[in-house]
Amino acid sequence: MLTSLLILLALLGGVTLSVQSSVNGRLGGTVGVLATAWLTFVLGALISVLLVLFAQPPRDMTLLDAPRWQLTGAFFGVFYIVAMVFSVPRVGIAAATVAVITGQLAMSVLIDNFAWLGNDRIPLDPQRWGAIALLFASMALIYFGNRKRESAHAKG
Amino acid sequence: MKQILTLCVVFAAGMGLSVEAGLLGPLGERVGHMSATLCIFLVGSLLLSLALIFAPRRALPELFAQPRWMLTGGVLGPVYVVIITSVTPLLGVGTTMVAILFGQIAAGLLLDHFGVFGVARQRVDGYRLGALVLIAAALALIH
Structure with missing residues (x-):
């Protein structure tokens, strides 16, 4: 049961990839792949900072403690x-x-x-x-x- | 010969994507899935910012002149990375990758068929439908 749910979640991940690449495909065609990738990563970083600060229970270990x-x-x-x-x-x-x-x-x-x-x-x-x-x-x-x-x- | 070499590079790049997922899962278990996601996007942003500064083409002014909706594709990135970070340790890298592949091909097929997001409309063809059925069978076998 849990496994099917997880697989469904992974499927959804694939769907987001596809949607993202259609939207980004248009953008990449006009401004280039590098700028498109840059925007994707910067937006992702902004959103993940918010997620870390407000949506993640505190942990004993942080990124800076993990092996490099x-x-x-x-x-x-x-x-x-x-x-x-x-x-x-x-x-x-x-x-x-x-x-x-x-x-x-x-x-x-x-x-x-x-x-x-x-x-x-x-x-x-x-x-x-x-x-x-x-x-x-x-x-x-x-x-x-x-x-x-x-x-x-x-x-x- | 050059073509084969190029394909090897692409093959290695694909291997890298699995290494990325394989690194993310255990990291997320230790520091939290959101932090693992942040790590990917933060380091990626820094690398690409460096590249952009030294790239011959000044693309940023042009980038921000595009219609807003075209700039929104990136908001889906964290969804994807949070999903692989949390799912990989439980399903394994192989099953996760095949499931993602299935979702990707299925969604691509639908997006093309209905011509969403300004993509040129292309009817569902037998090749990709067949591929999708085979991937579904592989997914059933692999986990």
């Missing part, structure tokens, strides 16, 4: 933005999307399997391999779907 390597998450997020800006014009959105998602999924099952970065261990069992196979098939579909749309754009 645990604070490096944003470097990966920013690297992702830069990598996409650089590569999408070179390899096309279809291939770039599939490469990102594949990297994301590969790394996530590795982190689970080896319990890296202080996460709980979730072994890579046959069920998970099955899921990976299905995801590969879906990536192929996404690739060909995007390719078709790209070439339609090129013609139109």
Whole structure:
């Protein structure tokens, strides 16, 4: 029960990503990806300061007490933005999307399997391999779907 | 050859997104989910501000000249990060990522279909619908 609720919440997270990227896509087209990303992060920082101050129960430990390597998450997020800006014009959105998602999924099952970065261990069992196979098939579909749309754009 | 190298960079960038989620979960458990979210946006803002200062193009005046609604996409960012911070420790990184992927593709399909937010209208196509069904099956298997 709790698990389905959590999965629903994660789904919702995906929905917010999609909505955000449609709104930001327009903006990025006119002012550039860098300024768009900057605005997104600054707005996010402003809102999270408010959340920390008024919506979070006090804790014994603060960010400044945490080991510094645990604070490096944003470097990966920013690297992702830069990598996409650089590569999408070179390899096309279809291939770039599939490469990102594949990297994301590969790394996530590795982190689970080896319990890296202080996460709980979730072994890579046959069920998970099955899921990976299905995801590969879906990536192929996404690739060909995007390719078709790209070439339609090129013609139109 | 250059294309393959570029794709490797993109692949690594995707791996980085999972590392980010993998760092966030345990951090949120220790210092609070909101603080972990703040850490992402604060450090990200600082890095991007530095980049913007030295970027060749002066984009900020142009940015603030856009219609207001176009500037609101960023308010959704914290929602997303709070969600992954709190969900990842309970579901694991893999399940969380697949669930997010599903939500993303499903919402993208609908947004395109109805042409919301000024996106060019595109009817639901068989490719992405098929992909969505496969991701749903993978989600059922993975958790």
